[in-house]
Amino acid sequence: MLTQEQNDELTRVGPGTPMGAVLRHYWYPVAFVRELEEFPVKKVRLLAENWALFKTADGYGIVHERCPHRGASMVYGIVEPDGLRCGYHGWKFDTGGNCVDILAEPDSSPKFRESCAIRSGQAQALGGMVWVYIGVDPAPQLPRYEAYVMDGVRDIGHSMLPCNWLQIMENSVDPYHVEALHGNYFEFVADQQGTPMPGSFGGNKHEKVAFDAFEHGIIKRRLLVGQSEEDDDWKIGHPLVFPYKMWVGGNGVYQMQIRVPIDDTNTWALFYTVHAPEGADIPDDSPCIDYEYQWIDENGEFIVDYIEGQDIMAWVTQGEIADRTSEKLTKSDVGVVACRRMFRDSIDAVKDGRDPVAVVREPHDVIKLPLERSKFGRGSEFAIDWIDNGSMRFSPQAEYMKKIHRDAGAARQAMAGT
Ligand code: FES
Numbered sequence: 161m162l163t164q165e166q167n168d169e170l171t172r173v174g175p176g177t178p179m180g181a182v183l184r185h186y187w188y189p190v191a192f193v194r195e196l197e198e199f200p201v202k203k204v205r206l207l208a209e210n211w212a213l214f215k216t217a218d219g220y221g222i223v224h225e226r227c228p229h230r231g232a233s234m235v236y237g238i239v240e241p242d243g244l245r246c247g248y249h250g251w252k253f254d255t256g257g258n259c260v261d262i263l264a265e266p267d268s269s270p271k272f273r274e275s276c277a278i279r280s281g282q283a284q285a286l287g288g289m290v291w292v293y294i295g296v297d298p299a300p301q302l303p304r305y306e307a308y309v310m311d312g313v314r315d316i317g318h319s320m321l322p323c324n325w326l327q328i329m330e331n332s333v334d335p336y337h338v339e340a341l342h343g344n345y346f347e348f349v350a351d352q353q354g355t356p357m358p359g360s361f362g363g364n365k366h367e368k369v370a371f372d373a374f375e376h377g378i379i380k381r382r383l384l385v386g387q388s389e390e391d392d393d394w395k396i397g398h399p400l401v402f403p404y405k406m407w408v409g410g411n412g413v414y415q416m417q418i419r420v421p422i423d424d425t426n427t428w429a430l431f432y433t434v435h436a437p438e439g440a441d442i443p444d445d446s447p448c449i450d451y452e453y454q455w456i457d458e459n460g461e462f463i464v465d466y467i468e469g470q471d472i473m474a475w476v477t478q479g480e481i482a483d484r485t486s487e488k489l490t491k492s493d494v495g496v497v498a499c500r501r502m503f504r505d506s507i508d509a510v511k512d513g514r515d516p517v518a519v520v521r522e523p524h525d526v527i528k529l530p531l532e533r534s535k536f537g538r539g540s541e542f543a544i545d546w547i548d549n550g551s552m553r554f555s556p557q558a559e560y561m562k563k564i565h566r567d568a569g570a571a572r573q574a575m576a577g578t
């Protein structure tokens with residue numbers, strides 16, 4: 161249980177807040193590369209501030225939405241090869257935020273223009289998405305986690321959810337919910353609907369769980385009844401990637417669950433999935449598909465007959481900002497406690513002028529994170545179950561993804577038989 165002040169400190173993301181200061185140490189995906197190819201400016205809200213993201217011939221830029229002249233929106237600006245020009249009176253800003261031209265005053269003094277800079281960040285593309293950094297200089301490296309650079313079929317489901325990002329992160333270190341929400345509750349829903357319960361998600365009884373802090377967050381381990389400590393779920397586990405992601409997968413599916421804090425009460429929740437089963441024949445030019453998954457039906461009720469829909473029900477029904485002043489934490493919430501501790505330690509680190517956890521300063525080609533190869537001890541039917549019973553069921557390429565896994569499974573069997 162937290163006091164109201166502690167809960168505010170952990171959850172508020174705006175400028176000037178302690179957690180806002182922590183979160184301004186990281187890069188965030190804010191758009192798909194294809195969107196800026198279709199139209200070169202996009203309005204972006206991130207950490208309770210509004211921005212204009214744009215694409216020039218040379219790369220990407222991001223500036224504060226409000227024009228320093230008289231406050232019109234830079235989202236309605238003109239993209240030029242070296243910057244963005246406000247649509248209202250034509251003041252132009254480069255990607256570093258410098259005011260480089262005032263249309264009506266070609267001979268404006270450099271000194272005056274210097275005082276007219278607009279706040280800016282940095283932006284770059286990786287893995288089919290445009291990422292931005294809006295914190296203080298020097299910017300850290302954009303971490304090249306394996307998901308964003310590996311070969312495979314890319315599939316990104318996304319939706320805006322009306323809740324604070326932290327309650328979603330707490331769910332990442334809450335293994336028992338898999339047994340209850342995706343097991344018993346799923347079975348109840350399937351039974352009511354008269355539909356079959358997916359085999360991969362029933363009967364996952366936890367014997368014990370463990371959480372280990374590491375340089376990118378917290379590794380979560382589970383031992384299910386019938387497993388040994390040599391099984392991947394315990395021996396390898398998978399991580400909460402600090403401060404706004406979870407890396408999960410197995411059986412040829414690799415998924416980064418990304419929760420971008422838009423503001424205190426809205427989170428852009430993405431399931432960034434790469435399908436790369438062993439033995440698959442995947443074309444090099446596989447497109448990166450993005451789509452909105454559905455989580456609420458025409459009556460305004462949660463859609464709870466798929467895995468992530470069940471999670472979203474739990475995240476959103478906890479309230480816009482979960483009220484942690486009236487909760488009852490217990491022993492089995494040990495992961496949630498570890499998660500809050502890491503966030504609080506990061507607040508302290510930033511107050512001391514140090515980097516919080518998982519800020520990457522070293523240039524690198526790829527960062528590989530631990531991940532079970534075999535999930536819940538299941539085979540390739542796990543991947544099919546996940547596509548059929550997860551947010552990927554809304555993907556326009558769902559059938560293609562299932563075929564990739566089936567064909568790869570057949571190819572592996574054929575190899576084993578020869
Ligand atoms: S308000 Fe942007 S140039 Fe005037």
Ligand SMILES: [Fe+2]
Binds near residue numbers: 337338
């Ligand atoms: Fe879940």
